[in-house]
Amino acid sequence: MKCEALRDRILVDQQLQQESHKPGHLPSDDPAASVDPRTMNYHSDEKPQPMLDRQAPSRADTNEAPDRQPSRSAGRKVMSAVRWFFRLALPLIVIVAAASIMNMLVATKPEVQRRQAREQAYAVQLVKASPATIQPDILVYGTVSAARRVDLRALVGGEVIWVSPELVEGGTIAKGADLVRVDPFEFEGAVEEANANLAEARARLAETRASSASEQASLQFLLEQERIARSDLERAETLIKSGSLTRQALESRKLTFSQREQAVKAAQNNLLVQKARIDQQQANIERLNWKLEQARRNLTNTTLTAPFTGVVLSKSVALGRSVSGSDTLVSLYDPQELEVRFTISDAQYGRLTSGNNQLVGRQITANWKLGDSIRSHKAVIERITAEISAGDGGIEVYARFAKGTDLRAGTFVELVVPDRNYSDAIRIPQAALYLGHTVYVHEDGRMQPRTVDVLAYLGDDVLIDGSALGDEAEIIATRIAEAGPGLKVVLPEAPAQDSDESNNPPAQPADQTERTQ
Missing domain, CATH: 1.20.5 (Single alpha-helices involved in coiled-coils or other helix-helix interfaces)
Structure with missing residues (x-):
C-alpha cells in the first residue's frame, strides 16, 4: 500500500509542475484545490485519487480575471x-x-620615539708592522717519476717455457737475473748449421789455396822452360848469321819459345783466378762467422735478463705464451734514480732567477704526507724543460732525489722551494690588501689608507714593502667590505662605547662583523 501511495504522490507532483509552467495558469481560489496532495494522509484507508484527469483551466476561465x-x-x-x-x-x-x-x-596611531642613529664599528685584527729580511717558501706540488725506466721486449720469437717466480708487480729484481726463457730449439739448430757452413767454407778456402800453390809451382817451371827456349833461340839466331844453322831449325826454335811463352801466360792467369777465389772464400768465411755469431746471440737472447736492479712496474707474460719481437714483456724502473716534476709560474720563475740567483742546483724539500705523518726528502733541481707549455702556462722543472729514498714512482708530494731574500718586507694576509696596492692602518680607532708596493704573493699571504710604513704602524688584517678612510674599528679585547651611553649601544661584536664581511 505504501509503495502505491508513494507512486501516486510522485505522479501528482509531476502533473502539478507541468500545469504551473503552462502559460496563463493562475492558482485556484478553491481551498480544496489548493491543498497539496503531498500533505494528504496516505495512511488512511482511502486511496488518493490521481489527478491525471484534472482539466487545465480553459481560456474562458483565464479571461475571467484579466x-x-x-x-x-x-x-x-x-x-x-x-x-x-x-x-x-x-x-x-x-x-x-x-x-x-x-x-x-x-x-x-600612537607616535613611536625614534632612536638616534649611531656610528657603526667593526671588530678587526691587527698586524704589527715589523720590516725585516724575509726569505719565504714557494709551495708547489709535483709527481715523482722514474728517471731510469725500461720496457723489456722479447728479443726473439717463440714459446715461453719458463718465467721467473720473482717476476711480480712491485717486486725487486737484481741486475742480471733471468726473467723469461723462450724455447731455444730452433736457435740451437741455427748455431749448428752456422758452424757447419763455416767449416765447409774454410775447407773450400784450403782447397783453393792448395790449387793456387800448385799453380805457382807450375808457373816457376814454365818460366824456367821459357828462359831456356829464349836462350836457344838467341843462339840459333847467332848461328844462322854464320851459316852454321839452317832456316828450318831457326823456325823450330821460335815455335818452341812461343809455346813456352803462352804456357807461362796461361799459368799466370790461372794463378790470378786462384787468388780471386781465395779472396771470395775469405769473404764468405767472414759472412758465415757473422751468421754464427748471430745464431749464438739469438740463442743467448732466448733468456731475458734484467739490465739493472729495479722494481717491476708491470708484466705481460705467462708460461706457454707465444711472443714476438714487438711484445713488451716486463717494465722496470730504477728506485735509486727518481725525480720529481713540478710547474712554477712565470712570476715565480722571475723571482727565483732574479739577480745572480740560479734555479739549477737549488735544493728543495719534498714532503710526502702519509696520514698523520709526513716524510721529508731532499732533492736538487737538475734541469728546466726546454719548452714552455702553452696549456699549463708555466715552466716545468725537474729535481733529482738522492739515492736511498723510499719514495715510489707516481707519489704526489708537496714541494717547498726557497724563494729569494726580501729586505724591509712585511708579511700580511692577502685579505688586508685592497686594490692591489693599498692597506689600512689603525690610527685612533679609525682606518687610514696607505699605499704600498707588493713584493710577492705567497698563497693566502702577501709580502709588501714596509719601508713606507715604519715600525709603529698597525696594519688592519681583517677584510671589511665597507673599508674606507675614517671608518671606525674596534679591537675584540676592548669593545668601544660612545660617550653618550644612554643613547648609543656598544659597538658591533666580532661575529656580526664577520657576517657583514
Whole structure:
C-alpha cells in the first residue's frame, strides 16, 4: 500500500509542475484545490485519487480575471529593481566604510620615539708592522717519476717455457737475473748449421789455396822452360848469321819459345783466378762467422735478463705464451734514480732567477704526507724543460732525489722551494690588501689608507714593502667590505662605547662583523 501511495504522490507532483509552467495558469481560489496532495494522509484507508484527469483551466476561465496579470508583473519588476540596487550599492558601501576605518586608524596611531642613529664599528685584527729580511717558501706540488725506466721486449720469437717466480708487480729484481726463457730449439739448430757452413767454407778456402800453390809451382817451371827456349833461340839466331844453322831449325826454335811463352801466360792467369777465389772464400768465411755469431746471440737472447736492479712496474707474460719481437714483456724502473716534476709560474720563475740567483742546483724539500705523518726528502733541481707549455702556462722543472729514498714512482708530494731574500718586507694576509696596492692602518680607532708596493704573493699571504710604513704602524688584517678612510674599528679585547651611553649601544661584536664581511 505504501509503495502505491508513494507512486501516486510522485505522479501528482509531476502533473502539478507541468500545469504551473503552462502559460496563463493562475492558482485556484478553491481551498480544496489548493491543498497539496503531498500533505494528504496516505495512511488512511482511502486511496488518493490521481489527478491525471484534472482539466487545465480553459481560456474562458483565464479571461475571467484579466486585472490580476498586470499587478503581478509590476510586483516582479519592483523586486528585481530592489535586488539589483543591493547588488551594486552594497560593495560600494563596504569599500567606503573600510576606507573610513583605515583613515581613522592612521590618524589615531600612537607616535613611536625614534632612536638616534649611531656610528657603526667593526671588530678587526691587527698586524704589527715589523720590516725585516724575509726569505719565504714557494709551495708547489709535483709527481715523482722514474728517471731510469725500461720496457723489456722479447728479443726473439717463440714459446715461453719458463718465467721467473720473482717476476711480480712491485717486486725487486737484481741486475742480471733471468726473467723469461723462450724455447731455444730452433736457435740451437741455427748455431749448428752456422758452424757447419763455416767449416765447409774454410775447407773450400784450403782447397783453393792448395790449387793456387800448385799453380805457382807450375808457373816457376814454365818460366824456367821459357828462359831456356829464349836462350836457344838467341843462339840459333847467332848461328844462322854464320851459316852454321839452317832456316828450318831457326823456325823450330821460335815455335818452341812461343809455346813456352803462352804456357807461362796461361799459368799466370790461372794463378790470378786462384787468388780471386781465395779472396771470395775469405769473404764468405767472414759472412758465415757473422751468421754464427748471430745464431749464438739469438740463442743467448732466448733468456731475458734484467739490465739493472729495479722494481717491476708491470708484466705481460705467462708460461706457454707465444711472443714476438714487438711484445713488451716486463717494465722496470730504477728506485735509486727518481725525480720529481713540478710547474712554477712565470712570476715565480722571475723571482727565483732574479739577480745572480740560479734555479739549477737549488735544493728543495719534498714532503710526502702519509696520514698523520709526513716524510721529508731532499732533492736538487737538475734541469728546466726546454719548452714552455702553452696549456699549463708555466715552466716545468725537474729535481733529482738522492739515492736511498723510499719514495715510489707516481707519489704526489708537496714541494717547498726557497724563494729569494726580501729586505724591509712585511708579511700580511692577502685579505688586508685592497686594490692591489693599498692597506689600512689603525690610527685612533679609525682606518687610514696607505699605499704600498707588493713584493710577492705567497698563497693566502702577501709580502709588501714596509719601508713606507715604519715600525709603529698597525696594519688592519681583517677584510671589511665597507673599508674606507675614517671608518671606525674596534679591537675584540676592548669593545668601544660612545660617550653618550644612554643613547648609543656598544659597538658591533666580532661575529656580526664577520657576517657583514
